[in-house]
Amino acid sequence: MTKPMGAIPAEFQAEAGVLAIGGRRADALAEEAGGTPLFVYDFEMVRRRVECFRSAFRGINLHYAIKANTYSPLLKVIEKIVDGLDVASEGEMHAALAAGADAADISFAGPGKTDAELEAAIDAGVTLNLESEGEAERALGIARRRGRRARLAIRVNPDFEIRGSGMRMGGGAKPFGVDAERVPALVRRLVEAEADWRGFHIFAGSQALDADALIEAQRATIALAAALAERAGHAPPLVNLGGGFGIPYFAGERPLDIEKVAASLHEALAARPKILADSGFAIELGRWLVGEAGVYLTRIVDRKQSHGKPFLVVDGGMHHQLAASGNFGQVVRRNYPVTIATRFGAAPEEEATIVGCLCTPLDRLGDDVMLPRAEIGDLVAVFLAGAYGLSASPQAFLGHRPALEMLVGTGN
Ligand SMILES: *Cc1c(COP(=O)(O)O)cnc(C)c1O
16 A cells, blocks of 8 residues: 655755756766766755754854764855854764854753763863763863863753653753753852853753743743753853754645744743843754755665566665654654656556665665655666765665765755
8 A cells, every 4th residue: 555755845846857856867966977876965954954943043142063964075065154063073073163153152962972972072262061960070070281261051951851752861860961950050060060051942842833832941041041041140151942943844744834933932032031132042943854855865776576566776765864764753653755767757666665685674765655666777866865864874774875965956
């Protein structure tokens, strides 16, 4: 039976029957890149997301969480249009610095930072989002020994999470952040140790499509930041409100209503408690900025039948695009939007299953999907590949060729 797939983002159009990305034909892009498998990222789409954010969320800083996509040419151009880059390892920190970001605009979160990572961040002048009191003491010790003033923010483990968000990272016992009730004491400790205390980082979830759930979490975040500041007796220079803006991947999902979230956030900030009067606010986004701008192109190398079912076997797979295979945190596998890029817009004729080249039954890119009839040599496009594609896939697994990457839409 045919299984549904998510909607292809409306920006993608056909040019002479072939999918166009950033106004250029997919087959020509693959040729220019030197083959497939290939990720193509359209910077123009990212720029439009940033503009959409800017016009809705006036006065709020926008950070890009780079773990969604660390392709360096993309990072370089995104860096210029956002206010900060959020990183989660020393490797990502160096990638952010190499992209041209000022150290003061980089914040480094993540549990399990080693002394070497803390040292590198403190030397560079990057803000550390502290995940525990132990980490705070290690950072203070390192700063003292190196004669530096560390820039330190506290990641708070809030006692709530975004309702229905794809991934829960707040609420209850968690490896992330410091439990809210212990945060005021830690703020005082940092201030007394004469660290440069930057404020709070409160991240309550990811992949939220429900505006009301996000609104509720943002309001709770502002209230929590104010309560912690009151109890600490210090106002936070910056409150990072987290992010969690989702994109629709699957059949039946609807885009997040950004205008509604923004209107409610402005209302909540206008009425914020006095202690936050001079604080700055930031939202950190990965997926929502870059997810829809990426397409994974992979070529059909075999077409076969098994028990009457057509299988399209491609030269890529889950080692590059784990999420589309359903093996990145999904309980039940559902289809990402996929198409035959070289027959884009043609009428669907057959129900086929698209599998990758890995020797495991987990490697599926499209399960019982309706497609135009495709042959060996045709290109398959997997959409929504701009976030958590290559940066979140086990590329070394089975030793196939690495994926190529390409940036279009930069206007030069
Ligand atoms: C992963 C992560 C993000 C980005 O999440 P998206 O769902 O890609 O927007 C933001 N903040 C923190 C702390 C994260 O760990």
